[in-house]
Amino acid sequence: MRPAPEPPESPADVRRHNLSRVLRHLADHGPSSRGETAAATGLAHGSLTALAADLVGRGLVREAGSAPGGGRGRPRQRLETVPGRVAAVAGRVTRERLHLTAADLAGRPDHRADLPHATPDGDPGALADALADAVRRTAAAARAARPGVHLAGTFLAVPGPVTADGLVFSTDFGWPGPVDLAALLRERLGGTAGPVVLANDANLAALAEYRELTVRRGGGAPGSVAYLKADTGVGGGLVVDGRIRAGGHGVAGEPGHMPVALDGPPCACGARGCLALYLGPEALTDAAGLAGTRAAEGTEAAVAALGRALRAGEPRALAALDAAGEVLGAAVLAVTSLLDVDDVVLGGYLAEWHPWLERGLESRLAGRRALGAGAAPVPSPLPGVLGADASLAGAVALARQTVLADPASVPRL
Amino acid sequence: MRPAPEPPESPADVRRHNLSRVLRHLADHGPSSRGETAAATGLAHGSLTALAADLVGRGLVREAGSAPGGGRGRPRQRLETVPGRVAAVAGRVTRERLHLTAADLAGRPDHRADLPHATPDGDPGALADALADAVRRTAAAARAARPGVHLAGTFLAVPGPVTADGLVFSTDFGWPGPVDLAALLRERLGGTAGPVVLANDANLAALAEYRELTVRRGGGAPGSVAYLKADTGVGGGLVVDGRIRAGGHGVAGEPGHMPVALDGPPCACGARGCLALYLGPEALTDAAGLAGTRAAEGTEAAVAALGRALRAGEPRALAALDAAGEVLGAAVLAVTSLLDVDDVVLGGYLAEWHPWLERGLESRLAGRRALGAGAAPVPSPLPGVLGADASLAGAVALARQTVLADPASVPRL
DNA sequence: CCCATTTACGTCAAGGGCTGAAATAAAAAA
DNA sequence: TTTTTTATTTCAGCCCTTGACGTAAATGGG
Structure with a gap:
């Protein structure tokens, strides 16, 4: 398929990886001090100072006071993730309806919209128009409700297979062949609300149930x-x-x-x-x-x-x-x-x-x-346990995964 | 299972990745110049000079004269992999026999041994003894035939599932439970012939046929x-x-x-x-x-x-x-x-x-x-197309993959 | 009340890597 | 012989991690 673009690696990738490592530790294990985090991630203490400062500078992490019940010595300053700093537009597209929501990365949905789209079968452009409109509206509502929030992107569950290149095959929409719906949407959104990511609805439901299961079991590998x-x-x-x-x-x-x-x-x-x-x-x-x-x-x-x-x-x-x-x-x-x-x-x-x-x-x-x-x-x-909303929850989970994998994509405050 | 050790990344990992990237390009696409390789891998010209020098220093790559039929200007110096620099002990263990060979990474087998092992069923230690002896013999023959060759390790196909931790379950050998055969072998070999890697025979056969297929189709993604x-x-x-x-x-x-x-x-x-x-x-x-x-x-x-x-x-x-x-x-x-x-x-x-x-x-x-x-x-x-030797070929393929993934594991000459 | 002890965290020089521009090398054409 | 062209090397600049050292902020004993 693709001509093996596999990019070279640079010091910036090291930074990305280690930022992600630290942020994921805090997100998965709750508040912990710099020292504890350094020990858990295997990073040197000195590195953790810099990494934590970077994450704090992006508004992804904040200090949460000193840890309770310490013994002697300087108390540990706990770090914790900031719940409302990043949100994403998550959606589910079906044959008849658009379900959209803006959710923070903890998964709390907000500004929920559930509207019919009377777009003629087989016309991807019309569907993209309706979608773009709804996405813009949801993004605007999210921005208004929480000024300064970073929108990580638009993550949509679609019925039908999505290839690695983002092409969507869907007989549900009456499309006989592949459609690059993400590209159509990007054209219309023009970079508002960040990158557009499409995934198959059942795959996203799988991701959501997977996450539910691991959270319920207390994280882990x-x-x-x-x-x-x-x-x-x-x-x-x-x-x-x-x-x-x-x-x-x-x-x-x-x-x-x-x-x-x-x-x-x-x-x-x-x-x-x-x-x-x-x-x-x-x-x-x-x-x-x-x-x-x-x-x-x-x-x-x-x-x-x-x-x-x-x-x-x-x-x-x-x-x-x-x-x-x-x-x-x-x-x-x-x-x-x-x-x-x-x-x-x-x-x-x-x-x-x-x-x-x-x-x-x-x-x-x-x-x-x-x-x-x-x-x-x-x-x-x-x-x-997620019922009909599983794929929507999966879209949020994918957004979360995306941000946690590259915290540097969130701008400095 | 494992407590998520996922290590942090450091500049050394960048080096490892890029060395691998360059060596794999040369191994998969045949001889090519530094400039071509830089373009194909996305690395800067300056980096390629250093990376190529490193690989040459380890004896993995050599200059192969100037490229033929160039136009004006300084001719391109082609780089190519050195066939005999690295070898591995590859083997297949069945209920009755040990098949061992030393092969260079192009897959040319050599010093082939095919011996019965009259080890009593259910005694992993006895099997490990017989195996260690045969491995030592094969490694010695390989070293004698090609002085200075680097042995990348011992790669063995075993009948039965192998977990991520290296445990082998095999009813073929009359073992009721998991056995850490790799550890038993390591004890006996004591680091001679490099690391010991075990894998399921059918999985290795799959890898060998996969490689055969991609090579036949001219590489690619x-x-x-x-x-x-x-x-x-x-x-x-x-x-x-x-x-x-x-x-x-x-x-x-x-x-x-x-x-x-x-x-x-x-x-x-x-x-x-x-x-x-x-x-x-x-x-x-x-x-x-x-x-x-x-x-x-x-x-x-x-x-x-x-x-x-x-x-x-x-x-x-x-x-x-x-x-x-x-x-x-x-x-x-x-x-x-x-x-x-x-x-x-x-x-x-x-x-x-x-x-x-x-x-x-x-x-x-x-x-x-x-x-x-x-x-x-x-x-x-x-x-x-590989017949009964597929899993043996797979062991060689795994050795090749291992070396290509981390060229820095090969010592400087 | 003060000070030694202890623990956590910040600072900084050192080492290694990649990049990109400038310099050098090596061949063909003028 | 000189110019042109192309490939490769050199090198300064920048980023990243590490680990030693210094500083901050608590406790507990005198």
Whole structure:
């Protein structure tokens, strides 16, 4: 693809790396003194003075008084990150709507907008116009609410694969081929609100659930998560060593058309027994006996009806979820065989209906450790906790990651 | 796992990176002048003078006369890598034998040894003793043949997963739990022949086939390959961005127990419809009607018999391979859905019998691009070209990668 | 109340790296 | 032989980290 541009390294890169190292330590481990931070990062004390001064100068870090309960000697001055210094415009674009928010890097959303975009199918320019307008509005609101805030950029979740070059493929928008939506947006925004970054919505949801999981477990080393969701379709994403892995074509971790049954029914994609044929909304609602509802009121209504049926304990619905759990269990085995991830997280209605999937999952995954006592354990899939906002949270997480990776991108005050 | 040691960066790391950048350019693109190299790497001319002098001082690079056919002006002095400056001990350890060789980094093997090791099952110390002895012998031969050669280390392919910490799990050797074989070997070698690096044999085979593929295609940007092999069992490996990805537990890309059939037969691992139940040597020879041969003469003989049957065109053998091709096709779809690799490479008898697998593969993979014109193409699996020596070649490739990543590890002359 | 002790942090010279401009080297053309 | 052209080397300037040393700011004993 790209002609291997891999740039040379310079002293400036060393600085970037070490600034990032210090800022990430403070962000992940809470307030700590210069000395503690130096010890934790392996940097010399002298370097830490300079690095801390740099971060303070950019408004990213501040002194938070002396640490309590010290013994003798000069008390430690604690450093902490400044919550509101940096924000980003985060968004989610769907076929019909634009969800936008300005969030600080802790993830607190603000200035939320949720508007329909009546842009004609297949016209990327019109969508870019609507998006640019909404982004400008959100950015302006964020700037007005917190004067002096640095906007780290515009991070958008889009339905469809995004390549390393930023091209978006999306049949959702009626685009037959690749569209450089980021470039269209940049043209219209002209550098306001910083760089424009697009990513696949399921990948961002994976990142958000990954972050949620690591925060809940108290930080620690970066791990890996495979995310598997179903709502309007079956999708997924992959986070390895804390970073989204989308593959060269942007479709890594997309399990919808992974075959799980050799002699399964034929799929529109040309293969047979694809996962989507078992876990997709059409298949699942039909299996639960809601084909009539689906035909009459649409797929979304049928999914809602299935949810009600499950809570009511209707036998056909329960049986359908049992079967789906088994298929999901097989898919989880395939994922863990190939990817060796620490965790598998479910999203969409797979998360919502996790209690009813557990029996089927268990029947496929129980006893699976038997072979090779020391071999990798197969993680039980965990229900995601972020719901429909996962990809929006993922956009914020990506913004956070971007700033933490290069604190020097934030201007000096 | 590890407590996130991520070290700080210093000017020395810049040097390491840029030395590597220059040496890799020369290794991958053949001889080129300082000016050309500077342009290709993005380094300043002045820096290149110093970097080239450093590499020359370590004996890794030499001047190769002026470039032919220049126009006016001072002719370009070409730089080229020195083939014999660095070698490594590469090896493959199986249940019964030790294969060892000393190879220069271009991959030319030398001083090949292939000896049985009659070490009692389950005794890592005895295996380490035998290995250390063979490694010492090979290293001594390499040093004698080329005085002054730098030995970059000992790189060994082992059957079984290797974790990031170097622990080896191997039921092949009758070890019930993890063994730090590298540490045992280091104790015995005491720094002779450099660092000891262990890696999974299938992962190394994947690396070797990846390198073979990129070299054949004329270099270029690092890509990704999924490797799928069957010989005494079903295994595989994963190379992404030119590097082995083994996952946190060392089992990424191990497809043997990936389920491909929801209602398939039960497997010893506790799951159903595992890939190994269709492509493993027992399953395949039985399907071809060679169960009798297998019972009488063993699995290896049955596999050989199946090879003869295929070449003889026996219908049952051909039918078994057709069916296996279909299963393999489904597995390839699963792999490409989850991993978005550029290529899938087959190894073991899957490579050898590729002609007979093609029909089944084709029937599963043809027309698979239909969905989403711009979506990722599904690559047709390619037969590997390295045969049984793939993992040994992979050990050499890993040695090469290690030296190219840190030329400063080679001492000044 | 003062001072020694202890701990944290700031300062600064030294060492190494990269850059880019100017100087030098080496060949072909005039 | 001189000029022109192109490649490479040299060197001053700047940035980064390190580690020793000095200073700041507390506690506790006399």
